Amino acid sequence: MYSNGIKKIAAVHDLSCYGRVSLTAAIPILSHMGFKVCPLPTAILSSHTQLPHFSFLDLTNEMKKIIEEWRKLELKFDSIYTGYLGSPEQIQIVSQFINDFREKECLIVIDPVLGDNGHLYAGYNEKMIPLMRDLIKSADVITPNLTELFYLMGRPFKNENTDDELKNYLHELSDKGPDTVIATSVPVQGNPHKTSTYAYSREGQRYWKVTCPYIPAHYPGTGDAFTSVITGSIMQGDSLPIALDRAVQFVLQAIRATFGYNYNNMEGILLEKMLHNLDMPIQINSYELI
Numbered sequence: 001m002y003s004n005g006i007k008k009i010a011a012v013h014d015l016s017c018y019g020r021v022s023l024t025a026a027i028p029i030l031s032h033m034g035f036k037v038c039p040l041p042t043a044i045l046s047s048h049t050q051l052p053h054f055s056f057l058d059l060t061n062e063m064k065k066i067i068e069e070w071r072k073l074e075l076k077f078d079s080i081y082t083g084y085l086g087s088p089e090q091i092q093i094v095s096q097f098i099n100d101f102r103e104k105e106c107l108i109v110i111d112p113v114l115g116d117n118g119h120l121y122a123g124y125n126e127k128m129i130p131l132m133r134d135l136i137k138s139a140d141v142i143t144p145n146l147t148e149l150f151y152l153m154g155r156p157f158k159n160e161n162t163d164d165e166l167k168n169y170l171h172e173l174s175d176k177g178p179d180t181v182i183a184t185s186v187p188v189q190g191n192p193h194k195t196s197t198y199a200y201s202r203e204g205q206r207y208w209k210v211t212c213p214y215i216p217a218h219y220p221g222t223g224d225a226f227t228s229v230i231t232g233s234i235m236q237g238d239s240l241p242i243a244l245d246r247a248v249q250f251v252l253q254a255i256r257a258t259f260g261y262n263y264n265n266m267e268g269i270l271l272e273k274m275l276h277n278l279d280m281p282i283q284i285n286s287y288e289l290i
Contacts, residue, residue, distance in 0.1 A: 008077050010079070011038065015045070017046055019221065020269055023039050023041065025271060029278070035232060067100075082111065088127050107234060182230065196211045197244060217255065222251050225251055255269060
């Protein structure tokens, strides 16, 4: 059978029906970048959990059924990309899913969703942390924020860190399994108007940093958008620093575009206005080797 040339990505995230997060961010971004997204939803929510009230349907049992049907169809994926996992059992299901469906060239991207601002997310508990540490051993790429970085290392959270400290953290996590570790939302010491993203690739043994302006507004789902662009960029053959530039610039432009409107930021970034930016040539001027 002739291949149609379109790569398939299994996206393991929740589906929030309101607010541009998780699958409603990942599917349009990756589809626009030319990939077929096969969602494996972990839960269905009326809206994301940062809004004051929401409905929640746990799909743990349905995940098992979906995976079994995919097994019968003998589906093969070019990438498996995981985000929000709502329970220890879901982490175990996904770990087995990766083991069973991973092909030689399959890219495994894990966004180890645990918490932010030094604390676990609501609904998470300490039992999730060691299971997530085990799960990332299966990854090629992980994208923790600074809080998640410390949880994965088992160290107390520290908001201010030097370049050398961050390089050591990335190296330490890479030694646990993933080739590439990307740390997001890292404050720049002495400059509250900037934020950085750090990355390390064990294969290349190089460290990268991208610094951009910090815009004082919070939009849920920017982390999902960032990791989705990283996944698509690597899948289309970009180098790690180019993937970093592409993802950082996309999210920054989206926040800037959204910030200018009188708009409820809990709805997330105005993704529909920004997808065309993924077609534009990347401006290779922000990453640096450290």
